[in-house]
Amino acid sequence: MKLNFSKMHGLGNDFMVIDGVRQAVTLSNEAIGQLGHRQFGIGFDQLLLVEKSTTPGIDFRYRIFNCDGSEVEQCGNGSRCFARFVFDQGLTDKTEIAVETAKGVIYPRLESNGLVTVNMGAPRFAPSEIPFEAPNEAIIDPLIVDGQVYDISVVSMGNPHAVQIVDDVETAPVALHGTLIENHKRFPQKVNAGFMQIVSRSEICLRVFERAAGETLACGTGACAAVVAGIRRGLLDETVLVHTRGGDLTISWAGGDSPVMMTGPAVTVFEGSIEL
Numbered sequence: 614m615k616l617n618f619s620k621m622h623g624l625g626n627d628f629m630v631i632d633g634v635r636q637a638v639t640l641s642n643e644a645i646g647q648l649g650h651r652q653f654g655i656g657f658d659q660l661l662l663v664e665k666s667t668t669p670g671i672d673f674r675y676r677i678f679n680c681d682g683s684e685v686e687q688c689g690n691g692s693r694c695f696a697r698f699v700f701d702q703g704l705t706d707k708t709e710i711a712v713e714t715a716k717g718v719i720y721p722r723l724e725s726n727g728l729v730t731v732n733m734g735a736p737r738f739a740p741s742e743i744p745f746e747a748p749n750e751a752i753i754d755p756l757i758v759d760g761q762v763y764d765i766s767v768v769s770m771g772n773p774h775a776v777q778i779v780d781d782v783e784t785a786p787v788a789l790h791g792t793l794i795e796n797h798k799r800f801p802q803k804v805n806a807g808f809m810q811i812v813s814r815s816e817i818c819l820r821v822f823e824r825a826a827g828e829t830l831a832c833g834t835g836a837c838a839a840v841v842a843g844i845r846r847g848l849l850d851e852t853v854l855v856h857t858r859g860g861d862l863t864i865s866w867a868g869g870d871s872p873v874m875m876t877g878p879a880v881t882v883f884e885g886s887i888e889l
């Protein structure tokens with residue numbers, strides 16, 4: 614099977630994007646894991662599969678697979694690349710689309726300045742929606758990591774996030790604690806671990822150890838979750854500039870059931886094809 618694809622990234626969080634509308638794509642989770650391998654495959658943090666939607670009013674279906682082949686619910690940096698891909702590939706002439714994912718509908722919009730703004734939907738906090746083993750919903754939960762208690766905030770953007778505040782992201786134990794949190798027994802479907810440094814009420818620095826992918830240069834849903842966590846803790850205002858290692862995102866959230874809005878870049882590096 615010949616497979617056409619685009620290699621893209623959102624702030625260095627990189628993707629293999631596949632048109633599943635004009636080509637028949639059958640990929641096992643194992644095959645995706647092989648494609649995702651940095652040395653033996655194409656190499657990516659996630660694979661994004663573009664499919665037509667059969668739901669009235671919805672333009673596309675968006676499936677996301679981590680580099681190990683596991684399918685996940687949401688990918689923020691990927692959603693911007695998704696929108697750029699379908700427009701550039703002529704799959705739509707719309708600059709604002711409705712895209713259904715495993716956990717809800719998102720609405721990416723191509724901006725005239727080349728950036729992409731995405732309505733990522735409302736965050737969720739109930740333990741059952743993360744999922745997270747806890748007696749009730751809370752803004753802060755104590756989590757024992759490596760024998761010490763850390764204050765984390767759990768947020769679902771469709772996918773699960775555990776966010777903590779650190780004094781300095783550059784010296785935070787992201788590698789060690791990231792994997793301990795990712796695989797913590799209280800997260801039955803594992804979790805993305807965010808490390809947030811508060812610069813001001815409108816600016817943070819963030820590193821994210823992603824579920825299955827390890828630390829990535831940026832994590833879009835992680836940035837959404839971190840800003841939501843900071844606002845709920847009373848530490849951030851509604852619109853926040855998020856500095857990641859790969860560059861900057863702007864995240865806004867008005868609270869409650871309002872959607873989280875994310876703005877950032879989406880870049881096509883090259884187009885290719887592969888025989889499978």
Ligand SMILES: N[C@H](CCC[C@H](N)C(=O)O)C(=O)O
Nearest residue numbers: 688689690772823824833834
């Ligand atoms: N590793 C994540 C999926 C990708 C999220 C990230 N790349 C983003 O931009 O949101 C998970 O397992 O939930």
